[in-house]
Amino acid sequence: MAKIILEKEKCIGCGSCQALCPKCFQIGEDGKSHIVGASVNDKGNEELEIEKPDCAKTAADACPVQCIIVE
Ligand code: SF4
Numbered sequence: 845m846a847k848i849i850l851e852k853e854k855c856i857g858c859g860s861c862q863a864l865c866p867k868c869f870q871i872g873e874d875g876k877s878h879i880v881g882a883s884v885n886d887k888g889n890e891e892l893e894i895e896k897p898d899c900a901k902t903a904a905d906a907c908p909v910q911c912i913i914v915e
Pocket residue numbers: 854855856857858859860861862869876877903906907908909910911912
């Protein structure tokens with residue numbers, strides 16, 4: 845299992861994560877990225893446990909502000 849965390853406050857809405865991994869990331873009406881199916885943790889960040897992080901790692905590497913964490 846892996847966990848994807850999105851530090852939403854840092855997101856600048858560039859769209860790279862959605863382009864690289866649309867099954868995990870979608871740009872919302874607020875102009876920021878959201879993890880599809882995520883819950884919000886006590887820090888206000890989105891997180892989701894998934895079987896295989898595959899393209900989420902690619903998206904994390906490409907994020908210009910490094911606000912996607914895959915652990
Ligand atoms: S790549 Fe990073 S900054 Fe760009 S939309 Fe996704 S989370 Fe936001």
